[in-house]
Amino acid sequence: MDGLELTSEDRVLVLGATGFIGKRLVKELAAENIKMRILARTPSRAEGLVPEGADAEIVKGDITKKESLKNALKGIHSAYYLVHSMGGKSLLKNTEFAEKDKKAANNFVSSADKTGLKRVIYLGGLGEKGEGLSEHLESRAEVGNILSSGKASATILRAAVIIGAGGASYEMLRYLVERLPVMTCPKWIKTRIQPIAVHDVVRYLTGCLKNSETAGQTFDIGGPDIMTYKSMMDQYAEARGLAKRIIIELPFITPLLSAYWVDLVTPIPSGIAHPLIEGMINEVICKDNRIDEFVPIQKTPFNEAVKIAFSEETVGPGVSGF
Ligand SMILES: NC(=O)c1ccc[n+]([C@@H]2O[C@H](COP(=O)([O-])OP(=O)(O)OC[C@H]3O[C@@H](n4cnc5c(N)ncnc54)[C@H](OP(=O)(O)O)[C@@H]3O)[C@@H](O)[C@H]2O)c1
Known part of the structure; x- marks a missing residue:
């Protein structure tokens, strides 16, 4: 199919390799030679991050700078796009990330169009337009649309909360449940989500690269369990053998108030926590499971994913530098 198939001679670019998903993906790609x-x-x-013996070039660059991307994309067959600009610590609302992410995606497309990139694989967020989508999820969808507008064939994977040590959403869950036997939570505690284990995400990412029929397609990816944020906290406590948490719903708590609370209780930077908490109002469950036809995997149950994540703290990739 028009050179979309990856051969053993081809090289793959990883953007976001130092991140929660990226560092695990690098290990998996190295294992696949x-x-x-x-x-x-x-x-x-x-x-x-690069395992001994792997054929990996490391180049310095910033995706908000066109020159960086032009050089990095030279001779590349396929690229993984695993970057976002949320971050930093401020008590004010983070308003800049969407603009930065839009600019970065546009830079990527214009550079990729010139260098003849064949495929781009992007991991964005679940959540449907027209349902009061949060700024964060809106921005993730916008990046997907921009990447799909280029000459390279885009594969868009959409995921909800990813369970693994060092993931921003997972670490929020972990710190809140581990530290607070009694919690007051906003009404979005009843929103439904479909979390997924990080190693399942990595298997989907590599599976899509190896199956060129996934080029040009968008897939929802999720674990086998659909739950509310409240039941996710209950199930986390159970998987960790903690006493049942008392969760009191206070409907008047705003996203901003919750974010300040997360600032106090967890080390997650407010620049990430605030946009993620705003997104808790949006239901994030898979609308279809077509990915199973292209990349069939045994999906990891939520309680198993929590146990693996906890063990990763000491023997695996561990928590990122929050
Ligand atoms: N974590 C989740 O639960 C989750 C859920 C659903 C979807 N996703 C999606 O998965 C993707 C990856 O997320 P993640 O959780 O792995 O994020 P992460 O841990 O915060 O990593 C972000 C990566 O982006 C890099 N980056 C940011 N700005 C950059 C720039 N201007 N130039 C070059 N690199 C830059 C960072 O590099 P530095 O090391 O230089 O900072 C880092 O490697 C995102 O698209 C996210 O929306 C994540």
Whole structure:
């Protein structure tokens, strides 16, 4: 199919390799003997991620700068796009990330169109337009649309909360449940979600690269369990062997108030926590399971994913530098 198939000679670019998903993906690609190029703002952070013997080039760059992308994309067959600009600590609402992410995606497309990139694989968020989508989820969808507008064939994967050590949403869940036997929560505690284990996400990401029929398609990915945020907290406590948490619903708590609360109780930077908490109002469950036809995997149950995540704290990738 028009050179979309990856051969053993082809090289794959990983954007966001130092992140929660990216660092696990690099290990998996290395295990599959796939040649890589990693673009990182701080190359020293990427060096330790590449397993011994892997064919991985590391280049310094920033995706908000066109020049960085043009150089990084030279000779690349397919690229993983695993970046976002949320972050930082401020008591004020983070309003800049969507603009930065839009600019970065546009830079990527214009550079990729010039270098002849064949495929881009992007991991964004679940959530439907027209349902009062949060700014964060709106921005994730916008990036997907921009990437799909280029000449490279885009595969868009959409996920809800990803369970694994170091993931921003997972760490919020972990700190809140571990630290607070009694919690007051906003009404969005009843919103339904479909969490997914991080190693399942990585299997979908690599599976899509290996199956060129996924090119040009959008897939929802999720674990086998659909639950509310409240039952997710209950099930986390159970999986960890903690006493049942008392969760009191206070409908008047706003997203901003919840975010300040998360600032106090957890080390997650407000620049990430605020947009994520705003998104808790949106139901994030898979609308279809077509991915099963293209990348069939045994999905990890939620309680198993929590146990694995907890063990990753000590023997795996561990928590990121919050
Ligand atoms: N975590 C979840 O629960 C979750 C759920 C659903 C979807 N997703 C999606 O998964 C993707 C990856 O998320 P993640 O959780 O792995 O994020 P993450 O841990 O915060 O990592 C973000 C990565 O982006 C890089 N980055 C940010 N700005 C950059 C720039 N200007 N130039 C170059 N690199 C830049 C960071 O590099 P530095 O090391 O330089 O900071 C880091 O490697 C995102 O698209 C996100 O929406 C995540």
